[in-house]
Amino acid sequence: MSELSSLILEDAKALQPSLQEYRRWLHQRPELGFDLVETKPFVISKLKEYGYDNIREVGKAGVTVTVGGKKPGKVYLIRADMDALPINEETDVEYKSCTPNKMHACGHDMHTTMLLGAAKILKDHEEEIDGTIKLMFQPAEETCEGCKDMIDAGILEDPKVDVAMMIHVAAAVPAPTGTIILPAGKTGLSSNDQFTITIQGKGAHGAMPQDGIDPINAGVHIFQALQVLNAREIDPNDPFILTIGSFNSGIAPNVIPDSATLSGTIRTISSKVREKVKKRFEEIVVSQAEVFGAKATISYLSNCPVFLNDPGLVASGRRALTELFGQGNFIDYEAIGMTQFRVAGSEDFGYASEHVPTILVPFAVGDVKDGFKYGAHHPKAEFDDNYLYKGAATYAMCALTWLSENK
Ligand SMILES: [Zn+2]
Numbered sequence: 001m002s003e004l005s006s007l008i009l010e011d012a013k014a015l016q017p018s019l020q021e022y023r024r025w026l027h028q029r030p031e032l033g034f035d036l037v038e039t040k041p042f043v044i045s046k047l048k049e050y051g052y053d054n055i056r057e058v059g060k061a062g063v064t065v066t067v068g069g070k071k072p073g074k075v076y077l078i079r080a081d082m083d084a085l086p087i088n089e090e091t092d093v094e095y096k097s098c099t100p101n102k103m104h105a106c107g108h109d110m111h112t113t114m115l116l117g118a119a120k121i122l123k124d125h126e127e128e129i130d131g132t133i134k135l136m137f138q139p140a141e142e143t144c145e146g147c148k149d150m151i152d153a154g155i156l157e158d159p160k161v162d163v164a165m166m167i168h169v170a171a172a173v174p175a176p177t178g179t180i181i182l183p184a185g186k187t188g189l190s191s192n193d194q195f196t197i198t199i200q201g202k203g204a205h206g207a208m209p210q211d212g213i214d215p216i217n218a219g220v221h222i223f224q225a226l227q228v229l230n231a232r233e234i235d236p237n238d239p240f241i242l243t244i245g246s247f248n249s250g251i252a253p254n255v256i257p258d259s260a261t262l263s264g265t266i267r268t269i270s271s272k273v274r275e276k277v278k279k280r281f282e283e284i285v286v287s288q289a290e291v292f293g294a295k296a297t298i299s300y301l302s303n304c305p306v307f308l309n310d311p312g313l314v315a316s317g318r319r320a321l322t323e324l325f326g327q328g329n330f331i332d333y334e335a336i337g338m339t340q341f342r343v344a345g346s347e348d349f350g351y352a353s354e355h356v357p358t359i360l361v362p363f364a365v366g367d368v369k370d371g372f373k374y375g376a377h378h379p380k381a382e383f384d385d386n387y388l389y390k391g392a393a394t395y396a397m398c399a400l401t402w403l404s405e406n407k
């Protein structure tokens with residue numbers, strides 16, 4: 001493997017100038033959700049250029065190709081998301097977003113580019129793959145819809161995927177720019193259920209409350225009753241967070257409004273806790289509204305499952321990264337004791353995590369020490385694209401290594 005790993009790193013380095021150019025092209029053209037009218041054709045055109053003749057569109061806006069298959073073996077999936085955020089970019093970079101209120105503020109332009117780099121590298125080493133590598137270019141991660149859409153459309157079948165890996169960049173972090181981070185096994189990202197509660201009351205004159213049903217009163221009681229979940233119903237050893245992020249009702253001081261809405265998120269790191277919390281959440285909301293004669297309905301905007309890092313993939317990833325960069329040239333969370341699974345951000349690749357063993361490899365691309373002050377989803381977030389080749393090589397090497405170890 002060691003000869004192959006140095007070839008892969010060399011190939012990746014040679015691609016760096018073109019990868020940077022692609023990333024900046026994509027950065028200027030951020031697109032949202034499934035609406036990837038420029039991004040998707042760009043990806044397809046590059047794959048064609050690299051010699052792929054098996055490009056398939058999957059679901060509403062996803063793209064996939066496989067590479068390898070000349071030698072028998074398993075199937076390793078590597079994934080990049082392609083969508084941006086509805087944010088107005090406030091950076092001063094010369095390749096800033098050309099579209100108001102759209103910005104690649106989560107670095108998905110970096111992911112797409114690095115997976116294209118891996119596509120090129122792997123195509124050039126196709127004969128050496130023990131099995132098959134499936135590339136997944138995914139839309140709509142930010143709305144938590146794209147991964148599920150591609151799974152429903154068959155991305156994990158034909159050929160059947162055995163394990164799956166993704167990279168996510170991170171800026172404004174205390175790690176040297178260009179450092180790959182190996183996560184610890186059995187850690188991951190929390191689930192994220194975003195909800196809206198609509199409370200239907202009955203509007204009335206502010207001087208005649210007896211004629212109405214006050215939805216604000218019902219909403220306040222719902223908010224308070226939900227606090228009991230943390231305080232009394234869930235084991236304190238099982239972390240979860242319920243946040244109400246908006247509460248809207250009424251426009252006039254002397255009118256009891258007709259309805260109110262509350263929206264928020266539920267995050268946990270265990271599927272069991274998630275199930276229990278959601279069930280009790282729904283019971284509490286509906287019954288609290290009923291106590292006051294109002295009617296509450298709940299709708300979910302997104303439901304991201306828990307994302308879990310598989311210990312086997314972590315161990316294999318460690319060997320891959322050691323081959324590629326040398327020991328000590330990447331951060332190994334297990335080696336430095338960062339092994340606790342906390343409630344954190346979420347990732348819609350959790351849907352894949354429900355079907356196959358998965359791993360999320362973070363990639364530090366903006367050291368706070370170097371002045372990268374703003375993290376993902378901030379209008380001033382910047383991501384250093386001078387190390388895209390490392391991400392491309394990591395995608396390729398993690399797949400090659402695991403496949404050769406699991407023939
Ligand atoms: Zn994001």
Ligand SMILES: [Zn+2]
Nearest residue numbers: 106108141168
């Ligand atoms: Zn993201």
